[in-house]
């Protein structure tokens with residue numbers, strides 16, 4: 001058993017499942033938006049605002065924003081623990097990796113909160 | 123004359139590794155790479171490599187042959203010589219002891235971690251623990267591994283985290299004991315693998331499957347371990 005404090009769920013199985021679940025939500029959201037834009041070639045602000053006014057669309061968008069944050073957390077954490085390691089960079093790696101992980105987590109949380117603010121702010 | 127370029131490094135004498143070029147007369151025969159090494163060893167006794175069985179059974183002559191890991195003794199020149207040139211390097215990612223000889227400690231440490239032996243708490247029967255032919259068949263494609271390390275040293279995930287990710291060879295053996303009907307420690311074995319590194323650092327690159335000289339499929343075994351983890355963990 002290898003432990004790690006900065007992975008999203010600290011469980012390999014949950015991280016793996018969440019990465020797949022969030023990918024599905026993101027794929028569905030992307031398809032929906034692309035489809036919507038394709039069906040509405042002369043989209044104006046009023047129609048766009050109406051689309052996001054209903055609760056279902058707000059929740060769908062929120063799910064996509066949270067999924068993006070989780071998906072990015074798991075993916076970037078994997079990249080950082082692959083490449084920013086003592087094995088590859090020497091002793092600077094551990095403080096550097098920790099700093100990058102914290103920055104990555106803050107940016108992801110920040111984007112998620114910002115998305116909520118946008119969705120319920122207009 | 124076949125041109126052979128070989129990775130040389132003797133830490134007692136050399137500051138850095140270098141490639142040394144040799145020429146060998148193969149007499150136009152499709153020799154095995156190990157035959158060529160033996161001819162070179164006669165030419166230059168300082169050349170170091172491991173070998174024992176010379177028939178793909180002992181797993182000691184795993185090396186990087188023209189860019190692809192394999193066993194020198196069962197790789198014919200026709201499979202690896204390009205433009206009349208053969209390039210031999212040690213297995214990637216492991217510390218080099220000398221020339222083509224690598225330090226396998228990390229590889230064996232991961233093998234040991236999966237407890238590659240049968241664990242059974244029930245009192246042993248008078249003669250032996252029996253299996254049905256179907257139960258026995260589940261071990262096919264798993265027990266044949268000769269621990270040559272060709273797979274794990276071809277795996278990028280193992281290059282980056284050889285101390286945390288078990289690697290394809292260790293995981294193939296982990297599944298060999300998870301799949302064994304006579305082993306009663308499945309839950310304990312799974313608990314030791316559930317973290318984000320041990321199994322889940324596998325990204326499905328399948329280099330392991332590509333190079334295994336015994337044609338085994340570690341990626342499939344890793345998939346089966348994931349299914350077992352899913353079953354017990356959800």
Ligand code: SF4
Nearest residue numbers: 277324325327328330
């Ligand atoms: S499939 Fe997994 S174990 Fe095999 S080489 Fe790829 S990452 Fe490594």
Ligand code: SF4
Nearest residue numbers: 267268270271273334
């Ligand atoms: S799975 Fe294949 S490549 Fe890997 S150690 Fe076993 S025999 Fe060698």
Ligand code: FES
Nearest residue numbers: 175176180181195
């Ligand atoms: S010498 Fe034994 S496997 Fe090649």
